[in-house]
Amino acid sequence: MPALSGVRVIDLTRLLPGAFATLMLAELGAEVIKVEDPQGGDPMRHLPPMIGSRGVYDLLLGRGKKSVALDLKNPEARVALRRLIATADVVIESFRPATAQRLGVAAADLRAAHPSLIHASITGYGQSGPYAERPGHDLNYVAVSGILATDRPSPSALPKMFVSDVGGGAMSAVVAVLAALFERTRTGIGATLDISMHESSLYWVMLPGATDLMDDPASAVGELPTFGEHACYNVYETADGHQIALGALEAKFWVTFCEAVGRLDLAARQLTTGADQAALVADIRGIFRTRTRDEWLQLFEGQDVCLSPVNTPAEAFADPHILARGVMARGRGLRAVRAPFGFPPVELSPAPEVGADTEGILSNIAG
Numbered sequence: 001m002p003a004l005s006g007v008r009v010i011d012l013t014r015l016l017p018g019a020f021a022t023l024m025l026a027e028l029g030a031e032v033i034k035v036e037d038p039q040g041g042d043p044m045r046h047l048p049p050m051i052g053s054r055g056v057y058d059l060l061l062g063r064g065k066k067s068v069a070l071d072l073k074n075p076e077a078r079v080a081l082r083r084l085i086a087t088a089d090v091v092i093e094s095f096r097p098a099t100a101q102r103l104g105v106a107a108a109d110l111r112a113a114h115p116s117l118i119h120a121s122i123t124g125y126g127q128s129g130p131y132a133e134r135p136g137h138d139l140n141y142v143a144v145s146g147i148l149a150t151d152r153p154s155p156s157a158l159p160k161m162f163v164s165d166v167g168g169g170a171m172s173a174v175v176a177v178l179a180a181l182f183e184r185t186r187t188g189i190g191a192t193l194d195i196s197m198h199e200s201s202l203y204w205v206m207l208p209g210a211t212d213l214m215d216d217p218a219s220a221v222g223e224l225p226t227f228g229e230h231a232c233y234n235v236y237e238t239a240d241g242h243q244i245a246l247g248a249l250e251a252k253f254w255v256t257f258c259e260a261v262g263r264l265d266l267a268a269r270q271l272t273t274g275a276d277q278a279a280l281v282a283d284i285r286g287i288f289r290t291r292t293r294d295e296w297l298q299l300f301e302g303q304d305v306c307l308s309p310v311n312t313p314a315e316a317f318a319d320p321h322i323l324a325r326g327v328m329a330r331g332r333g334l335r336a337v338r339a340p341f342g343f344p345p346v347e348l349s350p351a352p353e354v355g356a357d358t359e360g361i362l363s364n365i366a367g
Contacts, residue, residue: 002029002346007181010035010085011065012093012105015044016138016162017122017169017197019061022092024174026064027339029346030090033361034062035081038069041354051333054351060336062351068362069355072103083365085110090118090177096135097127107192117190118180122169126196138165138197145201146209168200225249225271231280232257232270235310242293243310246284257305261287 004025011022011034019034019042026032036042045058068084070077082104085091093105100106100121107119124141125131141164142148148158161167173195180191206213208227211220225233232248248254251270258267269280288296293309300307311319317328317335329336332350339345 003343004028004030004181007031007090008033008088009090009092010088012091012095013122014042014094015165016057016061017165017173018092018094019044019058020166020170021120021122021173021177022065023061023063024170024339024341025090025177026348027346028341028343032065033068033084033088033357034065034352035068035070035072035084036354038071038355041067041069045354056334059332059334059351063331063336064346064348065352066357066361067352067355068358070358072105078104080362081105082113084362085117086114087365088117089181090120092120092122092173092177094122096123096133097121098133111190111192115189116184118177118184118193119190120173120177120180120193120195122173122195122197124196125198127194131198136197138162141165141168141197141201145198146205147201164197164201168204169195169197172197172200172203229281230271230277231266231284234281234284236285236288238291238293238296239289240292240294244288244293244296245308245310247306247308249306253305256303257307260300260303260305263287 007025007030009022009025009030009032011018011032013019013022022030022032022034034042040046042058044061045055047055047057049056051059070081072078072081091105091110093100095103095105097106101109107121110119111117121127123132124136125134139158142159145164147163173193176191176193176195180193184190211217211223214220226249227233232246232254234246236244236246238244246257248257248270254270255264255267258264263283266280266283269276272280291299296307297309309315316322317337322328326345327338327340329338329345329348336348
C-alpha cells in the first residue's frame with residue numbers, strides 16, 4: 001500500500017511550486033484534488049511548451065490528481081469548498097496573505113473549524129514581515145536570497161531550472177507536510193505551515209555563504225574548491241565542443257586523474273591558490289581539448305575518478321543508468337520522471353481536464 005494512501009490533499013495553488021509539491025504527495029499515494037477556476041483552470045495549463053492546447057508543465061505536474069472547478073469569488077462555491085475541506089487531511093494554497101484571507105482559505109479560518117487539518121501556505125516571502133505582500137517569481141527569490149550571486153558567474157547567467165519554486169518551495173512544503181502528518185498521529189492536532197520560498201532558498205545559501213555567517217569573515221582560512229576556481233572541481237570543454245565535469249575533490253581522486261592523463265607532476269598543485277591555480281586550470285583545459293567527450297569517458301571508464309559528461313536534458317532522460325533504474329514513466333503524449341523517494345512507484349493517472357471530477361467529488365460530500 002502506498003505510504004500516503006488514504007490521505008486527502010486539497011490543492012488550491014497556482015503555477016509551479018504548489019503543483020510540484022502536490023505531485024510529490026500524489027507520487028506517495030495521496031489523493032490530490034486540485035481546485036481550479038472554471039474559466040481556464042490553473043494558468044499553468046496554458047504555459048508553453050504545448051501539446052495541442054495543453055501546457056506540458058501541466059501535463060507533467062497534474063498527473064495523479066483530480067480536478068474540481070470552483071469560482072472562489074462566488075459565495076456558493078466557497079460553501080462547497082468548505083464542505084470539501086471538511087473531508088481533507090491537508091490543504092495547500094499559494095495566495096498572498098491578504099488574498100487568502102479574502103477568499104476564506106487562510107490557516108486561521110480553516111483550522112478554527114477543523115483543528116486536525118494541516119494547512120500549508122507556499123508564498124514568496126511568508127505570512128509576516130515587510131515583504132509578505134510583495135509579488136515575485138523564482139528569479140526574484142534566487143536574487144534576494146543570494147543564490148544568483150553565489151552560484152552564477154554573472155547576473156545574466158540565470159539558473160536553467162526553477163530553483164526556488166521547486167527545490168525551495170515545493171520540497172520544503174512536502175517535508176513540512178510529511179512531518180505534520182507524522183506529528184498528527186501522536187497528537188491528533190493538525191498544523192499551520194508557513195513556507196517561504198525566499199527562506200527556503202536562503203537555507204541553501206548557508207554553505208556557499210558560510211564565511212559571511214562568521215562574526216569575522218576576514219579570519220576565515222581557506223575554502224573548499226567547489227565553485228569553479230580550482231582545477232580539481234570544474235567543467236571542461238572537449239575537442240568536439242561537449243563538456244566534462246571533473247569533481248576530484250579528494251586527493252586520491254585527483255592523483256588518479258593526473259596519472260590517467262599522464263601528468264602526475266600536477267598532483268601536488270591540487271589546492272594551490274592565486275596565479276598558480278589559475279595556470280593549473282588553464283593546463284587542464286588544454287588537456288581536455290585534446291580528446292572528444294566520448295574518448296575521455298572511455299579513458300576513465302572503471303577509473304576511480306569523479307568524472308562525468310555534462311548532459312543535456314535529453315541526454316539525461318536517455319541515460320542508460322536512468323533507464324536501468326526504471327526512473328522514466330510514460331505519460332499523455334510524453335515521458336515523465338518518477339519521484340526519487342525510494343518507495344515502489346505509484347502509477348499516476350493522466351492530468352485531468354479542468355473540472356473533470358467536480359460532480360463526482362462534490363456529490364459525495366455532506367451538505
